[in-house]
Amino acid sequence: MPLPAPHSQRRSAPLAPTSSAVPVTVLLLSAAAAGTAAVTAPAAARTWTVVTAVAAWCCVAATVLVCGLLLRRARRTAAATDAEVARLTAQSAQRSAESAHMVNVTVPALVNRLRDGARAKDALQQVTLPSDAQLRRTMESFGSALEQVVQYAAATDAERLRAREELAQVTEEVAEVTRTVLPDMVGRLQEGNSADTVLAGWEWPSSSLLRAPVEAFVRELARSERRAATAQAASAKALSRVQAKTVSMLADLREMQERHGEEIFGDLLKLDHSTSQLGLMTDRLALLMGGRSSRAWNKPIVMESILRGAVGRIAAYQRVRLHCSTNAAISGFAAEGVMHLIAELMDNAANFSPPIDEVHVYVDEHSAGLVVTIEDSGLKMADAAMRHAEEAVAGHMTDLASLPGTRLGLAVVGGLAVKYGISVNYRPSSRGGTGVVVLLPRQLLAQRRDAAPQERPHRPAATTPASGSARAATGSERPTTGATAMPGEASRTGEASRTGKASGTGGPPAPAVRPAAAVLPSASTPAPAAPRAAASPPTSSEVRGRDASSRPAAATPNGLPVRAPGRTMAEAEQERQQRRAAADSPTPGGAPGPTPPAARDAGTRFGAFHSGRTSAGEAGPSGTGTRPEPPAAR
Amino acid sequence: MTRRPVDTGDPDRLYTITGGRSRADDAFDLVTLIVSESAPTSGMQSEHTRILDLCRHPTAVVEVAAEMRLPITVVRILLGDLLAMGRITARHPPAPRSLAALPDSALLKEVLHGLRNL
Incomplete structure (x- = not known):
């Protein structure tokens, strides 16, 4: 200054x-x-x-x-x-x-x-304060004000840090819940655990804001899972009843078809067809709902029967032309699945082709298995539709949630294809429409096809003495045992031998020689195939051929029956009884011991028939002396 | 109702065997004799093959039906197919020339009576 x-x-x-x-x-x-x-x-x-x-x-x-x-x-x-x-x-x-x-x-x-x-206070003492009182007061008030501000700032800072830490923790928790916990919980819920079990299995974080939402989520999910499972189980259960009813209706219808004459035969066939279609729809739903097919087969089914069983279940079965020349048979465990799969594909092909065009089904045998080709001549499928169908039949739509509203059949096809390892492919058909190529792998085929051609010429000759006479003996009962064909045949045979044995003592002359025919094949040692053939399911000649050639003894040394694969125990037991009856009977009539079972010559048969037609008093031709057909049954 | 564990019948229904037909033409009655005229060829319906095998020697329709365990109507339809293809021939049993050839009713009654007395 x-x-x-x-x-x-x-x-x-x-x-x-x-x-x-x-x-x-x-x-x-x-x-x-x-x-x-x-x-x-x-x-x-x-x-x-x-x-x-x-x-x-x-x-x-x-x-x-x-x-x-x-x-x-x-x-x-x-x-x-x-x-x-x-x-x-x-x-x-x-x-x-x-x-x-x-x-x-x-x-x-x-x-x-x-x-x-x-x-x-301490800080003011440590610094040199100005001598002026007012300045000093200013300093003091400034100091205290500053102290407050500093304290406030420190508090705020701590608060902020704490908040940030909490935020980080919560973020991490949420991330963990989203990434691992929830998927884990959902997985365990889908495995069928209850909500409480799932929730108890999770270590809850200390400060869990998430607890309430996660718990609510899990409970709600568990309830919807349970609801879905219950609905599925209930519908599968209900469907299984419908299935059982359908099967019994089909059996009843078949029986009626046997029993009733031509006048209502057509109506019965119509009913049969409707019931078969109903069966297909029910099976489709049941398979989607996790149920089972309505039928199961205990024997190999030849491909022709498979195709016909499939085609019989669709509405437009008369438009389907089957071209099947193979003798291959599908193993019993897979037969129903294959049948359903082919039926669905045929149904699809028939529904998406003009109602006047035919659907052709070809079966070819390759080293990889059987190839079934289903070709229609409808419109070509659009690319997207074909892709969709491919996806469906590839079995990707296992979840019911992704089920399309229509074409449930393709989803079922996918499931069956995955189950049995069948590959289903779509391709444009040379007929202008769409072709489906189904490859049935070799493990689904029943294992014998080589002996069939050699067996065929001998088959009728080998089987007819036993089964023919058995049929004749119980001919009057035939219509009642129509639907259960295979056991019926077996029981009839056994019954024939039993009745023959019983009546051999004091019956009229014509029945007296009947046991000869019934017992003949079993009594003659070089023909083990004949009783077996009589008792085996007669649908596929191949089965018979295989069994006759490869089957071991029908009973153990101790006399217990041996059940061959594909046969029921009752069948084996009947056969055993039949054998025992054969062993006990002292060659009635004395004649037929060395006669080969194939000797069903024209004279015998014709004579048997003729003797049945003519009156009982007249004598038949000379051939009837050994094994006459009983005349009364006709 | 209980469900059988396995099915024992055949999967193919009758209408698939006959192709939907339910009426047979009247070319056959129960005792018409059938003889196959050719060997079965591959690609035929298995029932046709079976019939041709069975009828290598003259066989009655009813016998064929019993052998195949199919209703008579179905067998007649199948036989009609085969007849149309010319693979079988049908021989009707010789009809009685006159009423005199038939056993008279008195004899039949006597037989019936005797049967009842057995």
Whole structure:
């Protein structure tokens, strides 16, 4: 700060020497002027002049004196004022220095200390406070205010850190729940665990906001899972009843077809067809619902029967042309599945082709298995539709949720194809429509096909003595045992041998020779195939051929029946009884022992028939003597 | 109702065997004798093959039906097919030339009476 002090000193310094010299000079000059006037004045006026001069000098002297006194006083005042100004200037300099110090040093230091966490009181003591009271108070209030601010800031900071930490934790938790826990829970729920089990298996985090939503989610999911499972089980159960009813209806219808004549035969066939279609629909739904097929076969089914069984279940079966020349048979376990699969594909082909066009089904045998080709001549499928169908038959739509509203059959085809390892492919047909190629792998085929051609010529000859006479013996019962064909045949054979044995003692002459025919094949040692053939399912010649050639003994050395694959135990038991009857009977009639079973010559048969037609009293041809056909049954 | 564990019948229904036909032409009655005229060829319906095998020697329709365990109507339809293809021939039994050739009713009654007395 510029100080005015040097200026005032400079002004007062030249003033000081003149302060005493100027009045003295004025007094001396005025005294000299008065003496001069008194000396030079005329004598007359001398006295007056002297008096005037002395008076005037006195006035001057008094004026000078007064002036001098006033001047001195003014000078003293000025000096005092100067001193005051200097003091104030110094004071203000000090203040400003202090202020500067406070601003530059103290306040930052105080701020630092407070920021470091010191209390305001301690910090104020450690810094040099300004001497000024007001500044000091300012500092104190500033310090306390700053302390509060610092504390508040620290608290806020801690709060923020805590919040951030919590947020991170929650984020991690959510991520974990989303990534691992929920899928795990959903998986376990789908495995059938209850919601409580699933929830108990999870280690809950400490601060789980997620607990409530996850729990609610799991419970809701469990309920919907349970609902779906219950609905599925209930419908499968209900469908299984419908299936059983359908099967029994089909059996009843078949029986009626045997029993009733031509007049209602057509109506029965119509009913049969409707029931078969119903069976296909029910089976389709049941398979979708996780149920089973309505039927199961315990024997290999030849391909022709498979195709016909399939075609009989669709509405437009008359439009389907089957071209099947193979003798291959499908194993019993897979027969129903294959039949259903082919039926669905045929149904699809028939539904999507014009109602006047035919659907052709070809069966070819390859080294990889059987190839069934179903070709229609309808419109070509669009690419998207074909892709969709391919996807469906590939078995990707296992979940009911992805089930299409229509064409449920293709989803069933997919399921069956996956189950049995069947490959189903769509391709454009050379007939203009769409072709489906079904490859039935070799493991689905029943294992014997080589012996069939050789067996065929001998088969009727080998089987007819036993089965023919058995049929004849129980011919009147035939219509009642129509539907259960295979066991019926077996039981009939056994019954024939039993009745023959019983009546051999005291019956009329014609029945007396009947046991000969019934027992003949078993009694003749070189033909083990004949009783077996009579008791085996007669649908496929191949089965018979295989069994006859490869079957071991029909009973153990201890006499227990041996069940060959594909046969029922009852069948084996009947056969055993039959054998025992053969062993016990003492070759009735004496004739037929060495006669080969294939000797069903024209004369015998025709004679048997003829003797049946003619009256009982007439004698038949000579051939009837050994094994006559019973005449009464016709 | 209980369900049988396995099915023992045949999967093919009768209408698939006959191709949907339910009426046979009247060329056959129960005792018409059938003789096959050719050997079965591959690709034939298995029932046709079976009939041709069975009828290598003259066989009555009813016998064929019993042998194949099919209703008479179905067998007649199948035989009609084969006859139309010329693979079988049908021989009707010689009809009695006159009423005199038939046993008179008195004799039949006597036989019936005797049978009842057995």
